[in-house]
Amino acid sequence: MKTGSAEHEHAMVRAAELYYNDGLLQSEVADKLRMSRWKVGRLLEEARASGLVEIKIHHPRSRRRDLERKLVARYDCSEAVVIESQPTNAATMELAAQAAADYLMELRPQPSIIGVSWGHTVAAIADRIPEGGLREPTIVQLNGGANSLRDTVDAGSIIRTIASKSRDPRTALLPSSAVVHDRELARHLLADRQVAGTINLAAKADVAVYSIGVLSPQSVLVKTDCITADELVRLNKSGAIGDILGHFIDRSGRVVDIELDQRTIGLDLDRLAAIPTSIAVSVGAEKSGITKAALYAGLCTVLVTESKIAEQVLGNNLE
Structure with missing residues (x-):
């Protein structure tokens, strides 16, 4: 160094x-x-x-401890990591991804099974894990993916990135789309030995790392045709505000549209909530509502987010 x-x-x-x-x-x-x-x-x-240290730490990577303490005091989470919002989402994402990677690397003892979702946020976290930082991890996919992704933000690429930086890693992919077209197909997939084995392994994870998704035409699930335009309209009417591992929830953290949820392949929310350390990452002020819902429902033990979201979640100005 x-x-x-x-x-x-x-x-x-x-x-x-x-x-x-x-x-x-x-x-x-x-x-x-x-x-x-x-x-x-x-x-x-x-x-x-x-001059870096005076009364407070002067650096973009310095955390907002005041907001962190308030979040932990108000919601059922063990820890919050709040970075200062930057002028652009890209700059904020970079800091949040680094903060999440730092948190993962500083866990003691090191996790033996790490569950990960996919998308731009989790890919950014994977990129920031240092070489040789993890020893003998099993890296498992938490939820089904999508085929039509332009960038290397699919689950396979993310898991390979983490594995390439680890010592003696093992990996487990979930060979399924995030959402399939009918419940009968979902039932057969969930009975498949490989699919069921991966999901059961994910449920045994010491740590889960996932990003919080907002309900929007710009959502990666919509852009990759996992969710159709008609389903997007239906979800809106049902009160959905976003998704956690492909499970769409309302402001109270309840799953909406049971039929759609039965076609969603991956770890269910009850088993996610039972994982000892679940790290949810949320960047973008539009995700304030779904972030508050995730906290309210106890779907994360650790929230990594930016100051704008933290302030809105702690305030009363959510729509």
Whole structure:
């Protein structure tokens, strides 16, 4: 790690946050960041000398601890990670993805089974996992995917990216579309040994990482024809505001349109809620409503989000 490099700067920020904001001892910071106590001391000295640390940490990657504490106090989640909203969604996404990757890498003990969904957000998280950061993980797909994706944001590409950065990884793909065309086909698929085995393995995950989806014509599920235009209209009329792993819910966190939900292939919401650490990532102010619903329903133990969403979720200005 060269002095002045982006990696060195990020290490300095994380050391300062853990030491000054979280109150960890230097030895505990060293353990979390997997470096020597001497190196942590040097990073903290540099942070003070450079002006990075004053009364608060001045850096885009610094977290909004005030909003985090309020979210944890109000909702049934064990932790919140709130980054400062940036001028563009792309810049905010970059910070949120890095924060989610950091959180995953700092878990102790390291998870042995990691469940992941797919899409741009989870792909960005996978890209930011460091080389050799995970040891002997089993990486499993949480929900069915889609074939007509232009970018490498499909489940297979995401799982391969994480596996390529891991030591002795194992993988488990879910060979099915996110939503199939009829309930009879769904019933047969769920009875298939490989599909059922992957879903049962996903239910045993130590950690689940997924993004929160908003109900919109721009949704990846709509763009990939997993959801038709008629179904989108029907979901709107049913009160759906977004989806969690392809399961569409209303503002109370209840599944709407049971017929459609019976055609959805993947881990169901009850089993998602039972996973010890479920990390939901939400970026984009339009996702405030569905984020609040996910928190209300207890569908995540850890929320990674931006300050605009956190402020709206904590306020009373949601439509």
